[in-house]
Amino acid sequence: MSWRTWREAMTDALYGPAGFYRTAAPVDHFRTSVHISSAFARGVLQLARLTGLRTIVDLGAGRGELLESLAALDSELTLVAVEIRERPLELSERIEWVPTMPTAIQAMVVANEWLDNVPLDVVENGRLVEVSHRGVERPGAEPSLRDNVWLAEWGGVEVGHPRDEAWESVVGRLERGVAVAIDYGHVRAARPKEPTLAAYRDGRMVSPVPDGSCDLTAWVAMDAVAAAGVRAGATRTLLTTQREALTALGLDGGRPPLELATADPAAYLKALARAGEVGTLLDPNGLGGFSWLVQAKGIELPVELG
Template identity: 40%
Template sequence: MTWQSWRTAWHDALYGPDGFYRQADGPAGHFATSAQGIPGGGRLLARAVAILAENAGCQRLIDVGAGRGELLTEVSAVAPTLQLTGVDVVERPADLPEPIDWLTSPGGADLPDALAGVRDTLVVAHEWLDVVPCTVAEYDGAVWRTVEVDPTGVERLGGPVAGAELQWLQSNWPSDGLIGARAEIGESRDAAYRALRSRIDNGLLVVVDYGHLRDSRPRRGTLTGYRHGAQCSPVPDGSTDITAHVAMDTLDARESRELVRQSTLFDRLGLHTGPPPIELASQDPPAYLQALADRGSYAQLTAPGGLGDFWWSIGPVGR
């Protein structure tokens, strides 16, 4: 039996040669996100990103963790003048609209060498950091210990957390001293964020994810899995998506950036629409049905306790 830290096993399970994100059906075969799987949701998300790009004067959009290009395809329809590039671990999807460029990434926190010197660009990382593997730790009553896992998902406690990861825990994850308390150490996510930001010379960096702030860290952590449309125990064998919420407030304390909930941002961007006039139902039935569908999409993407609770980190770079 092979024991590994969750950080190592998680990375291999998602990005190894037979990893979850390299499989043919991709993430869309297992779960829905704002970008795909919710009728009209991708179009609404694309409109939000396009408005942010226009407001920032950006001529280009790069999507890091682009899946199979679902968000970029929607953006190409709502903002056809934007230059679009996707970044993910797979080769360029065959059905991606031709004008969209593509960079193949090593996976996880690692970025392709060609992603550098980016200018006048909005770089969006939508549900990327939550699948950047991190160390999982548990408090044994005296010290924080690294949680180790075998290929079937069975866990045990390993050695004490030390070095930069322990410093991160002590600074960013308040402990109430309860035996069995767990934490996902965000040091690797913070480093990934800084690395991505360093590739941008001029533009806007937007990171979107489920997350938490210092005063609401979960006592038992959030590590979980998704398989075939259902939440499940995380198993690092390549069959399961493995994810954990992001400590959004620690990504870069030195940077001037805004943290805003998705529901608040969408309202601020003017994406909310009232009910369509009832006379439209007889004058233009397809338009009436589309307006109703758009309202339904907005309701799903802004629902409290659900997608509306996504955090958006919006930070200008080089401006």
């Protein structure tokens, strides 16, 4: 049996030649905000408009769902998907599809549920956790000095510096613009003392086995990532929740007026369904509780965001 640290095992299981993300479409295994409702895209578009940015880069674009919604909402935007998967055959022609983040861009970058898939190590009882191909764990070597420095500064048991580096690289590639990381996250004061590493397959949570058969994910240390963005030149930073951000960007989960039910039953049902979707995006115990890290470089953040 070969043993690897979780970071090594996760890298191979997600992005190696037979890795989960080489073949699997995220939507077949779990649903993110972009699948719930095009209202999410409306919020993203509003942020782009308020900042005057006309290029939107979707980092870790999945099957391009967010960009398709944006394409339907605004015919003038430049839309770029950054994704290691193959370009979907049915994708609109106007969406550019590239495997790596472009450099020196003036754009709004959106990374929805991307950072949680950046592989990282887990430390328990002062040892790196090692894992077999079948998901059996054992204590491994001592963490590196770098790991220990990170854990001392940010706390928890999952060593987040690979996420910090990933985000530093994203903000570093912005010449001028806004980068938004949206994810399930925590900050130091509430950092869990147990690992959050989890796995999903076919819409269900399964036990984490690094064999390429499932998504492997762990919560994101959003405050550490924010600090990395500042190191990469972010001049403004806002860390808030999806509920706060999308509400500030104009989403309203209120039910339609009852009179509409008699005046125009079809419109009422449509509006009711839409309100339900927005409610799901704003649910404080679900997607609404996700973190939004919004960082600007060389421009101001809109006052509407607070």
